[in-house]
Amino acid sequence: MHDDIPLTTGRARRVLDERILPAVHATSVPLEVAWHELPGEPVPPAEGLALDWTPYEVGTPWGAAWGTTWFRLTGTVPAAYAGQRVEAVVDLGFDKNMPGFQCEGLVYRADGTPVKSINPRNQWVLVTERAEGGETVELFVEAASNPVLLDYHPFLPTQEGDVQTSSSKRLYTSRRMDLAVFASEVHELSLDLEVLLELQAQLPDGPRRMRILQALDDALDRLDLQRIAETAADARAALVDVLAAPAEASAHTVSAIGHAHIDSAWLWPVRETIRKVARTTSTMTELIDQTDDFLYGMSSAQQYAWIKEHRPEVYARVRDAVAAGRFLPLGGMWVESDTVMPTGESIVRQFSQGQRFFEREFGIRPKGVWLPDSFGYSPALPQLMRRAGFEWFFTQKISWNQVNKFPHHTFLWEGIDGSRVFSHFPSMDTYNSRLSGEEIAKASRQFRENRLASGSIAPVGWGDGGGGTTREMTGTAARLADLEGSAKVRWEHPDAFFDRAKSELVDPPVWVGELYLELHRATLTSQHRTKQGNRRCEQLLLEAELWATTAAARTDFAYPYDELDALWQQVLLQPDYYTHVDAHRTPGHLVCRLQ
CATH class of the missing domain: 2.60.120 (Jelly Rolls)
Known part of the structure; x- marks a missing residue:
């Protein structure tokens, strides 16, 4: 018997890439x-x-x-x-x-x-x-x-x-x-084919996969390659049944959140980070306007502050989207900070400055710490997070370990003083998901808490100025909302995910101590002058606060709240340099000057 699968999939991929996508x-x-x-x-x-x-x-x-x-x-x-x-x-x-x-x-x-x-x-x-x-x-x-x-x-x-x-x-x-x-019908056909092609590649040889392959052949038989736009609707009609088949009741649920991880300091000057944030947030507010259920999340109060100062017309759109509950401030920190090199006091200021900004600007205090890309996590963090009022912790980076695979995806993380914080790592092992068939299958297949918990988080979008979530991704999510053979996908606030996960895992596994990243080793021991300067800035600011407080308490000296806040915010931005500066020399290094 001939194996017709490569013929069908090869044909579909060629027609999609070479004829359908250009016809949009x-x-x-x-x-x-x-x-x-x-x-x-x-x-x-x-x-x-x-x-x-x-x-x-x-x-x-x-x-x-x-x-x-x-x-x-x-x-x-x-x-x-x-x-x-x-x-x-x-x-x-x-x-x-x-x-x-x-x-x-x-x-x-x-x-x-x-x-x-x-x-x-x-x-x-x-x-x-x-x-x-x-x-x-x-x-x-x-x-x-x-x-x-x-x-x-x-x-x-x-x-x-x-x-x-x-x-x-x-x-x-x-x-x-x-x-x-x-050509909207052509665009929709491209998404139909992409989703089904990627789904069938993850399925075993059985009735569901074979029905999808036959539907793909039927659709392409109806498509006139010389008249793509005119025949796209007829081709889509051949795919209706396989796209309408519902997912299993026990299917894994992927809680998608629009995302565009933007390193505040890495391969570009800070002035370029400001423009990357403005570009991305413009695109995301536009996508929010054109969809009904899409949710976009962004952390780092510093990045909100940048667009407020430099692109107020963009910030106005962000504020409106936040008020509508579609643009979600996450994380409660000034930046997505390194947590190994800074002092404990500096991490506390990350929380206090971030939460104060979000409460002042939006009337919101994020419930969780969102740190997908920090290079390891200090065992002191659970204590600091709980004392700052946070209820959950999210990261992804530990899945990139080179030797030891982390044993949990949803668990309690216990710090050095016994404090515990409910934590989650996305089981698809990325914070730049495009909701591909491979990612969705991986999220379901390797989720460590499948016996008791129903789902995982997927941060969805291109990062670092790549533009965030695309209309192709929201179109994919709509098709994967309830599709046989796939995990279910829905846009959801991380708070709602964590509330549900806590109710499902009443006795979650516990990880005690440091979350050590077995990757990017030596980044915390190189670029000594930069890191020495950052630590000196932290020490000088604490000293300045001590003397300013003493002077205000004993004399009529006016405590310089705003000036010290501005200096702290500059210093709090610099922990992004602790690690990312090592991959490349970052243009436009920050310098803190205290007199």
Whole structure:
């Protein structure tokens, strides 16, 4: 008997990649493009919109390392597009395999309103939901030509890591800046096929897998490759039954939360972190507006404070989304701090500064500590977390251990004084999930508490400026909400997940002591001068507080609350450097000066 499975899956993958995905924006006309390359550091958006413009031809190299180029895109919606959704499609020269580690852009309307970011996995901008034809289009793209430092062979020596040593060569070549019809039925077909292709790859050879494979063949038989848009609906009809089959009652539940882990300090200057946060939050608030159930979570009060100061128009959208319960402040810390090198007092200030900010700005005190990417966890943390009022702890990093596999996913973590905090590690072993079939199957298959607990968390989205969650991911989540052969997926606040997990695990396993990371070893012992300086700053601030308190108590000296808070916030940002500075020399090191 012939094995037809490779024929079906190979055919489906080729048609999806080579014919269907390109057909999502197949009907298009080029936009007129002008540009302005800035000679130095970025300028505020208002200045960017008012720059002088010269014509630009798509396909022309642009952007020296760490530079900023502004593009102005203009055009008119063709009359033939009437009644259809129209989007601008902008490819700045992306490599889709490296979202977050190359060029990025933030799109503005002519009035200065930020729309959303442009990234390797997110290259579209909505122009109109239903065109009438003849509409004038004017968009501006603030494009950052950040150099690729990790590349396909990461951590090689490079001159591009610092603006003082980087070359002036233009690094990127644009490929497309078009006004296009968004073929929604083609887009939906692409998601149907992607979900089913990835699901069948995780299933055993049995009736469910075979039904999916037959449905894929039937759908492709109905699809005319010369008329993709016209026949997409008929192809989708062949997939209805296999997509409607419900999941098992006992299926694992994946509690998805939109996520875009952004290192406050790593391979870029701090000014670029600020822009990465603005780009990502613009995109996430846009996605919230276009969906009904999507939830996005972001930690690090420092990052909220940055956009409040530097991009107030973006911050206003964030505040509205927080008030609506769709944009979730998480973690209760000033930054996602290292927890091994800082003093205990510094970690306490992470909690106090973070919680004060979230309560002051949003009336919210996060219930848990969200630290997916710190390089190991001190055994003093449970005590500090409980005394700060936190109820749960979340991380993922320990799953990357090189030798010893951590034995639990949901458990109690006990510190050196006996304090315990309810903890969870996502069983899919990533904090940048795209809800792939492999990730979903892994979450269910290796969840250590399957005997008693029903689910795990999945942080979903591209990080470090990759743009966060995409509409492809929300579309995938909708198909996986209740699908035979898969875990169930739903968007859920981590607080709700932890409440349910606690009720299911009334006697959870206990881990006592340090959570040691068997990876990134030596990061805590190198770059001594940076770490010595950070520790000295912590000591000096405590001394300054002591003398200021003494002076205020014994004289009429006015205690400098705001000044000391500002200094603490600068010092609290620096623990992100304790570890991440070791992977590459980070541009724009922070320096704390106390007099």
